[in-house]
Amino acid sequence: MTDTDTELRVSKIENGTVIDHIAGGQALNVLAILGIDGASGEEVSVGMNVPSDRLGRKDIVKVEGRELSQNEVDVLSLIAPAATINIVRDFDVVEKHRVSRPTEVSGVLSCPNANCISTGDEPVESRFEVLDDGVRCAYCDTIIRESLAAHISVA
């Protein structure tokens, strides 16, 4: 079965974004990063653990009526480094690109160090430097390597 076949399992969208080649099991974390919890009425299709030539198993997220910002794509790269972003207009893919890792992410992850000043009541966003194999708090230097998604602070 090809990737194109599996994509058909989730409905086609008219305008919006298809995030493909998400590592299997990460789709819900992708939605969390995008701040999508269903409450604000977005039309979203999710395929989880569908067969993939490239990844073995992959997740797919399709969001109707929304094109992702570069900042959102940057952050996605942390938990879905192999993801491809397809921008769809009038049922056609008009742009297709891989995610690339940013050098820094702000306001997305919260520092796991409870004693870090960025977790207190200060007028700053969290800020993390992106390392080859993780991220590092710009304030307290704490490094997160495993389960980045557990530290996502956006609602």
Added chain:
Amino acid sequence: MRHDHLISAKQLSRGDIEAVLDRAAEIADDPGAVADARDGALLGLCFFEPSTRTKMSFDTAMKRLGGDTIDMGSVDSSSVKKGESLADTARVIEGYVDAMVLRHPSEGSAKLASEFVDVPIINAGDGAGQHPTQTLLDLYTIRENAGFDDLTVGIMGDLKYGRTVHSLAHALTNFDASQHFISPESLRLPRSVRYDLHEAGAQVREHTEIEDVLETLDVLYVTRIQRERFPDENEYRQVAGEYRIDAELLERAKEDLTVMHPLPRVDEIAPDVDETTHATYFEQAHNGVPVRMALLDEML
């Protein structure tokens, strides 16, 4: 120094360090020559947690340069108690002073404050993070006693929460030093410090027993293992006892081993070590004044 703020020992190059230490040595030789060097300058001492020694050391240094200090007082009696953010406190005090010394219980506090103010911030300890001015006086003491070439340094005790250790380890990567870290498993160096040492290409070895490396060391830097790090008093007693240095143990060390400690000590260095030629911790504490004078003279 090229930096506006001194937040972390990671900022310091070998050149930066040697410039401060050279100036400190000049000042120690002839303190009178700088008696008016910073006449009229005002240093803010912002200590969000108590530290009599570090505060007095900065106070003394500034006054010996002809400047003055203001002290925000104890946290109990300040607006901090009422929930004011550090960012706001720093922005208010910025209007009063030419530079600020900050001691705060949270990691990253000095970095955060530096993002809100233009006057130089000097980190005097941010939680378990960094303590770069302690490192400068530690390095001064090491240079005076052991030199910087082909140095084998042992750093022992609470390496996880010990900010003086984190700063010193970073700074030593500038020199031809091999570093041995001796601690209980539960108090090993944090991942972030190991990451930086690795990136810097430092020679790092970790041990649980001081006996494994004692004989090779030129410097032994001892830190306190804090009781509150252990859930159980017995566990603390057991660990603390194993990381205690006494004169008998030091008979196995090199004759010119330099034993250091950022102080205060509890019982990790027995009083009988004080009488040996190894003991350098009081000299180390005294070095804080000329080193901080040199630093303030450069930064202000």
